Amino acid sequence: xSFFDRFRKKKADIxxxxxxxTRHCFVLCKTALPxxxxxxxxxxSDVLGAGFSAxxxxxxxxxxxxxxxxxxxxxxxxxAIPHGEAEENADRNILWPDGRKEASAHCSHVIVTNIGGGxxxxxxxxxxxxxxxxxxxxxxxxxxxxxxxxxxxxSREAFEEFCQDMSDEHxxxxxxxxxxxxxxxxxxxxxxxxxxxxxxxxxxEVDRSTVNVGDLFEFVSNLAHYLIQCGSVIADGNTVGGSxxxxxxxxxxxxMIEKTRNVYKIVFES
Numbered sequence: 724x725s726f727f728d729r730f731r732k733k734k735a736d737i738x739x740x741x742x743x744x745t746r747h748c749f750v751l752c753k754t755a756l757p758x759x760x761x762x763x764x765x766x767x768s769d770v771l772g773a774g775f776s777a778x779x780x781x782x783x784x785x786x787x788x789x790x791x792x793x794x795x796x797x798x799x800x801x802x803a804i805p806h807g808e809a810e811e812n813a814d815r816n817i818l819w820p821d822g823r824k825e826a827s828a829h830c831s832h833v834i835v836t837n838i839g840g841g842x843x844x845x846x847x848x849x850x851x852x853x854x855x856x857x858x859x860x861x862x863x864x865x866x867x868x869x870x871x872x873x874x875x876x877x878s879r880e881a882f883e884e885f886c887q888d889m890s891d892e893h894x895x896x897x898x899x900x901x902x903x904x905x906x907x908x909x910x911x912x913x914x915x916x917x918x919x920x921x922x923x924x925x926x927x928e929v930d931r932s933t934v935n936v937g938d939l940f941e942f943v944s945n946l947a948h949y950l951i952q953c954g955s956v957i958a959d960g961n962t963v964g965g966s967x968x969x970x971x972x973x974x975x976x977x978x979m980i981e982k983t984r985n986v987y988k989i990v991f992e993s
Contacts, residue, residue: 850889
């Protein structure tokens, strides 16, 4: 099972060193040359709604506007992302089983930048970056999205699916975070997240559990969604669960991949 992690410290080093609102992501493109940008305004208004439009120049930079104000930029770069970074962050992604191979086919990329108001919350900024990425996927025929704040690269299909109908109440945590399965020493399955620090939150980790990977992903992603919505509301020693009868202990303990920081450690009973 190739998606089980064997590069914990490397992934930890890529994650943001401190809390920071996400303002950028990168869209992978399969051709070195950009697409025809003459329909940029139509695509922008289709994705973002009435009042949004676009301008573009001969440097293949699209400026996304709301009224007369720029709110974001899409800058096409006619080279692959250097040093195999996109492929590395697509590797072992449970939502993109062939991610490393498919991401390696990209020949160029688009730098997606949200320059919207400084009063945006972390959720609002991540939503705007995601909306701009959806525009870039269509305008530049993208094949995937590299979300650097979480060290994860997802396929176009996954990104578009999870970003449908996103809002402050419905956030696409599956593509904003990395959910990395690990094999525990006793043969059971664990999981950790990367990217919670975008929202001023500790990461989530499960050292071991007896549930399958799909169920564990659903549990951890639901918990991440709850924390992103509600903030740091789970104290050390609290319990969480999917029903009134389910009581799963949460401790604040050192991370399995970076001992100097604490995480939400989910403790399933043996």
